[in-house]
Amino acid sequence: xxxxxxxxxxxxxxxxxxxxxxxxxxxxxxxxxxxxxxxxxxxxxxxxxxxxxxxxxxxxxxxxxxxxxxxxxxxxxxxxxxxxxxxxxxxxxxxxxxxxxxxxxxxxxxxxxxxxxxxxxxxxxxxxxxxxxxxxxxxxxxxxxxxxxxxxxxxxxxxxxxxxxxxxxxxxxxxxxxxxxxxxxxxxxxxxxxxxxxxxxxxxxxxxxxxxxxxxxxxxxxxxxxxxxxxxxxxxxxxxxxxxxxxxxxxxxxxxxxxxxxxxxxxxxxxxxxxxxxxxxxxxxxxxxxxxxxxxxxxxxxxxxxxxxxxxxxxxxxxxxxxxxxxxxxxxxxxxxxxxxxxxxxxxxxxxxxxxxxxxxxxxxxxxxxxxxxxxxxxxxxxxxxxxxxxxxxxxxxxxxxxxxxxxxxxxxxxxxxxxxxxxxxxxxxxxxxxxxxxxxxxxxxxxxxxxxxxx
Amino acid sequence: xxxxxxxxxxxxxxxxxxxxxxxxxxxxxxxxxxxxxxxxxxxxxxxxxxxxxxxxxxxxxxxxxxxxxxxxxxxxxxxxxxxxxxxxxxxxxxxxxxxxxxxxxxxxxxxxxxxxxxxxxxxxxxxxxxxxxxxxxxxxxxxxxxxxxxxxxxxxxxxxxxxxxxxxxxxxxxxxxxxxxxxxxxxxxxxxxxxxxxxxxxxxxxxxxxxxxxxxxxxxxxxxxxxxxxxxxxxxxxxxxxxxxxxxxxxxxxxxxxxxxxxxxxxxxxxxxxxxxxxxxxxxxxxxxxxxxxxxxxxxxxxxxxxxxx
Numbered sequence: 001x002x003x004x005x006x007x008x009x010x011x012x013x014x015x016x017x018x019x020x021x022x023x024x025x026x027x028x029x030x031x032x033x034x035x036x037x038x039x040x041x042x043x044x045x046x047x048x049x050x051x052x053x054x055x056x057x058x059x060x061x062x063x064x065x066x067x068x069x070x071x072x073x074x075x076x077x078x079x080x081x082x083x084x085x086x087x088x089x090x091x092x093x094x095x096x097x098x099x100x101x102x103x104x105x106x107x108x109x110x111x112x113x114x115x116x117x118x119x120x121x122x123x124x125x126x127x128x129x130x131x132x133x134x135x136x137x138x139x140x141x142x143x144x145x146x147x148x149x150x151x152x153x154x155x156x157x158x159x160x161x162x163x164x165x166x167x168x169x170x171x172x173x174x175x176x177x178x179x180x181x182x183x184x185x186x187x188x189x190x191x192x193x194x195x196x197x198x199x200x201x202x203x204x205x206x207x208x209x210x211x212x213x214x215x216x217x218x219x220x221x222x223x224x225x226x227x228x229x230x231x232x233x234x235x236x237x238x239x240x241x242x243x244x245x246x247x248x249x250x251x252x253x254x255x256x257x258x259x260x261x262x263x264x265x266x267x268x269x270x271x272x273x274x275x276x277x278x279x280x281x282x283x284x285x286x287x288x289x290x291x292x293x294x295x296x297x298x299x300x301x302x303x304x305x306x307x308x309x310x311x312x313x314x315x316x317x318x319x320x321x322x323x324x325x326x327x328x329x330x331x332x333x334x335x336x337x338x339x340x341x342x343x344x345x346x347x348x349x350x351x352x353x354x355x356x357x358x359x360x361x362x363x364x365x366x367x368x369x370x371x372x373x374x375x376x377x378x379x380x381x382x383x384x385x386x387x388x389x390x391x392x393x394x395x396x397x398x399x400x401x402x403x404x405x406x407x408x409x410x411x412x413x414x415x416x417x418x419x420x421x422x423x424x425x426x427x428x429x430x431x432x433x434x435x436x437x438x439x440x441x442x443x444x445x446x447x448x449x450x451x452x453x454x455x456x
Numbered sequence: 457x458x459x460x461x462x463x464x465x466x467x468x469x470x471x472x473x474x475x476x477x478x479x480x481x482x483x484x485x486x487x488x489x490x491x492x493x494x495x496x497x498x499x500x501x502x503x504x505x506x507x508x509x510x511x512x513x514x515x516x517x518x519x520x521x522x523x524x525x526x527x528x529x530x531x532x533x534x535x536x537x538x539x540x541x542x543x544x545x546x547x548x549x550x551x552x553x554x555x556x557x558x559x560x561x562x563x564x565x566x567x568x569x570x571x572x573x574x575x576x577x578x579x580x581x582x583x584x585x586x587x588x589x590x591x592x593x594x595x596x597x598x599x600x601x602x603x604x605x606x607x608x609x610x611x612x613x614x615x616x617x618x619x620x621x622x623x624x625x626x627x628x629x630x631x632x633x634x635x636x637x638x639x640x641x642x643x644x645x646x647x648x649x650x651x652x653x654x655x656x657x658x659x660x661x662x663x664x665x666x667x668x669x670x671x672x673x674x675x676x677x678x679x680x681x682x683x684x685x686x687x688x689x690x691x692x693x694x695x696x697x698x699x700x701x702x703x704x705x706x707x708x709x710x711x712x713x714x715x716x717x718x719x720x721x722x723x724x725x726x727x728x729x730x731x732x733x734x735x736x737x738x739x740x741x742x743x744x745x746x747x748x749x750x751x752x753x754x755x756x757x758x759x760x761x762x763x764x765x766x
Contacts, residue, residue, distance in 0.1 A: 080725060083516070083728065108516060109516040415516070417727055418729075421726075452512050452531060452731075453531055454537075455535045455538055456729075
């Protein structure tokens with residue numbers, strides 16, 4: 001016993017030294033990064049990850065290395081993680097993939113470095129602002145997502161949009177002329193009368209707001225306007241356009257064409273209903289489905305597998321048309337999504353990050369994403385190359401391009417998160433939507449939420 | 457077991473000598489760093505939350521911060537959503553604590569009386585408590601899932617495609633089951649400590665007097681472990697009132713299953729409304745204080761006695 005304290009005292013430092021000796025190289029290596037070539041952290045969402053990894057290596061130069069950091073899957077979690085870093089003025093958040101609806105929110109908080117003609121090559125900022133007017137290389141709908149209060153705060157990478165995917169045989173059976181614009185009413189009716197169904201996204205999440213927004217805009221209205229006024233924005237959902245949108249949702253919910261999981265439907269749930277195994281079963285004739293651009297590659301890749309078309313012939317029965325009209329004769333406003341690249345306002349290397357952002361969003365990268373991952377470009381130049389590659393049917397490429405170009409943005413507001421959640425709270429579930437009360441209730445509630453008079 | 461160890465000093469006011477005063481001063485100096493650290497890590501956030509709660513302040517619009525006085529509190533306390541979540545939270549608390557108390561007491565008796573395999577029995581009862589709540593939440597979510605869970609198959613009166621997370625009542629039940637499974641061991645551990653304090657002599661005496669097992673339980677064992685039961689109920693009630701993980705994992709607050717903690721989380725973390733979020737956390741803190749006060753009153757237990765300081 002009397003020896004043990006001494007012996008113990010001698011042993012402890014030895015183990016400590018051993019541990020330190022083991023750790024030291026690791027620590028030194030960790031420090032090495034900051035003293036030599038700077039590393040830019042690029043936060044990506046998990047879509048097309050392999051292409052992003054490849055691109056990070058390609059865009060790394062003698063001046064900097066780009067390191068990929070993966071964000072969570074859900075858009076809400078991505079936003080929360082980025083926002084928490086940026087609110088804490090994290091200097092290691094250099095580049096980030098942003099969902100278009102985050103841009104106004106982040107720009108308003110001062111978290112994004114402004115894109116100007118001075119810090120980019122080829123007067124990129126001017127090109128983007130001109131594109132909003134329809135005179136630059138960027139598609140209007142995509143360019144529109146990165147502007148906020150006369151400034152440009154991100155660079156469009158790829159642009160997403162929704163189109164109406166359908167079974168040609170189903171449309172034919174219904175006698176629907178798909179070369180002309182179709183309305184929601186026609187689509188729901190055609191599916192109901194011909195043993196088909198209608199696929200939408202109506203779970204209580206962001207894509208349901210995408211649907212509501214597209215319906216309202218298709219009727220010539222808006223959920224909110226004057227969004228740059230922040231909390232004083234004008235709430236417009238309680239209007240004829242809002243009621244028309246509610247009528248269509250009710251029409252679908254009450255129709256035999258509604259899918260059984262309508263209230264929890266998302267982008268994936270209705271994919272399997274396009275090519276049902278048994279055509280004589282209820283809703284066995286396939287579906288009309290509004291969904292994003294990935295659908296084409298998805299069915300192409302799942303041909304012959306469960307849930308996909310049985311063979312090439314079945315795949316040829318897949319048709320596409322512009323997003324349905326809310327009101328007959330009035331152009332539909334297809335939803336616009338995608339990813340924009342932003343540069344963190346607190347980055348240690350803002351010039352390098354801006355350079356890297358331009359490299360990442362260059363035309364060849366956009367073409368790469370389209371051809372390998374089915375994520376469609378945001379510029380006309382890239383679209384031309386994708387069309388020339390022959391990987392996609394020409395009319396489909398043109399449909400995507402027009403849809404992004406003439407699409408309707410979701411409200412651009414620093415409080416978009418509040419707006420979206422408030423709408424979801426009052427419009428979900430779709431089976432409870434009532435044209436006489438839902439628009440009014442959601443308008444009042446949204447107003448209260450914006451004024452801080454109601455909890456979300 | 458606990459016979460007199462009567463401390464000589466108790467009661468009599470100790471004469472304060474120079475030496476004891478010096479010792480006191482030294483003691484104060486020695487604990488000062490710890491107190492200061494505590495103040496920094498606990499008092500500062502609490503005061504800041506109170507300060508933030510009187511502002512209308514969103515993380516995404518830092519320049520638009522407005523002083524609004526108590527208006528956030530008025531909004532929260534008049535909002536139906538706040539009262540609905542409070543109601544659900546109280547329901548979670550009352551039901552889970554009640555069931556855990558009963559099952560936990562049973563487990564405690566088993567752990568106390570078990571003769572062979574004592575280590576194995578005690579360990580297996582405690583295993584759920586060693587599992588991270590998020591993991592247990594996922595496990596039970598899968599168990600209740602209509603597509604690949606086993607619960608629907610095991611329950612005879614429920615259809616195979618019954619969606620537990622589709623309605624408020626069933627979703628709340630699923631969340632409660634996960635919560636009870638996870639924390640009953642904690643309850644039984646606290647009760648076991650209480651059981652160990654009940655003098656065997658008293659139980660023997662009751663036996664000799666002809667008391668049945670039931671009478672011994674209600675007249676001897678339970679009254680003598682009142683303090684331990686109160687501590688167990690108090691700890692679990694305060695914990696249960698702050699329920700969050702299971703709801704987050706299993707329903708993400710859908711179908712009106714959200715608790716006050718979840719509502720607070722949504723305002724602060726998801727919506728970046730730091731002002732309203734802080735208001736809700738202050739209200740949550742006050743509710744927890746109130747519950748603690750009520751439980752101490754109901755059990756009429758002297759806390760000092762419960763800590764064996766009497």
